[in-house]
Amino acid sequence: MKTTRDLIVDAIALLIYLVAANPAITGLPIHEWVSIGVLVAMLVHMVLHWDWTLDAVRRLRSRLQAASKWNLAIDVALFIAFMTCFVSGVMVSRHVLVLFGYFGPGYFVWNPIHSISAVVLLALLMLHTVVHWKWIVTAVRRRAVRA
Amino acid sequence: MKVLKATLGVLGVMLVAAVLVFGITRLGAGTAVSPPEKIAADSACPVAGCVSVDCHGAGPVPELAEGETMTCPKVGCTAPECHAADRLMLHYRAPKNASLNLWILGLSGFAIAMVAVAFYVK
Numbered sequence: 044m045k046t047t048r049d050l051i052v053d054a055i056a057l058l059i060y061l062v063a064a065n066p067a068i069t070g071l072p073i074h075e076w077v078s079i080g081v082l083v084a085m086l087v088h089m090v091l092h093w094d095w096t097l098d099a100v101r102r103l104r105s106r107l108q109a110a111s112k113w114n115l116a117i118d119v120a121l122f123i124a125f126m127t128c129f130v131s132g133v134m135v136s137r138h139v140l141v142l143f144g145y146f147g148p149g150y151f152v153w154n155p156i157h158s159i160s161a162v163v164l165l166a167l168l169m170l171h172t173v174v175h176w177k178w179i180v181t182a183v184r185r186r187a188v189r190a
Numbered sequence: 191m192k193v194l195k196a197t198l199g200v201l202g203v204m205l206v207a208a209v210l211v212f213g214i215t216r217l218g219a220g221t222a223v224s225p226p227e228k229i230a231a232d233s234a235c236p237v238a239g240c241v242s243v244d245c246h247g248a249g250p251v252p253e254l255a256e257g258e259t260m261t262c263p264k265v266g267c268t269a270p271e272c273h274a275a276d277r278l279m280l281h282y283r284a285p286k287n288a289s290l291n292l293w294i295l296g297l298s299g300f301a302i303a304m305v306a307v308a309f310y311v312k
Contacts, residue, residue, distance in 0.1 A: 061295075064291050064295075065291060065292060065295075067292060068292075086197070086200055086201070086204070089200040089203075090193065090196045090197050090200050093196035093199055093200060094196070097199075122203075122207065123207065126204065126207040126208055126211055127211050129208070130208050130211040130212055131211075131215075133226075134223075134226070140226060141229070144228055144229050145226040145227060145228055145229065146226060146227060146229055147226045147227075148222070148223065148224050148226075148227060149219060149222045149223040149224065151222075152215065152219040152222050152223050153215070153223070156215065161291060162291065162294065165291055165294055165295070166294070169298060
């Protein structure tokens with residue numbers, strides 16, 4: 044049950060991300076609004092794995108396996124890239140922020156940060172998926188067989 | 191209760207990370223970076239420090255009229271002419287980095303498809 048829930052949440056999160064990551068196709072207004080959906084998806088994903096994260100951090104110095112240490116390192120890097128991309132995205136926002144009557148100064152500082160962090164985020168997200176690929180395939184296969 | 195605790199924990203970490211990202215960028219870029227400001231009639235152009243008397247809000251940057259100037263938006267540049275006026279005119283409201291994402295996604299999809307084909311042919 045828990046695995047099914049995680050699988051569904053992750054699939055939805057990935058789908059929302061793929062829409063948000065391609066503003067050339069969707070246009071900027073959709074990109075900005077869907078990106079807020081990515082933040083919510085990220086929040087839910089992190090809440091679901093919060094116990095594992097706390098446990099991994101606690102065991103970091105003692106009994107944590109090397110694979111889990113790498114896993115945690117990738118997750119932390121992914122989180123930093125995501126937050127950098129999100130904060131810089133808010134600061135260069137021309138639709139969501141404006142709707143509330145605000146603008147973010149420093150466009151030429153935030154814009155390259157947004158571009159670079161978006162690419163780093165995509166690369167790390169792929170790495171994150173590859174690391175968990177075995178879990179994804181096993182979970183999907185078991186459910187397919189059962190169905 | 192457990193979910194609420196986890197949600198608060200994640201929100202806290204996100205907030206700290208957001209403040210750190212902003213703070214570190216501000217340390218690096220100086221006064222060019224500041225928190226979002228309210229758009230008012232007397233606001234400067236939000237994109238480039240345009241010194242036109244009209245507020246352009248966050249709309250498309252207009253062609254400069256005769257006599258209007260822009261200050262260079264590049265951090266630390268004190269040249270009187272704007273180095274990025276063309277970027278402002280042409281790309282301000284157009285997504286730019288997405289094409290790179292599409293390239294990465296496209297190439298990855300192609301590589302995965304090739305591996306899958308090789309796997310099933312074998």
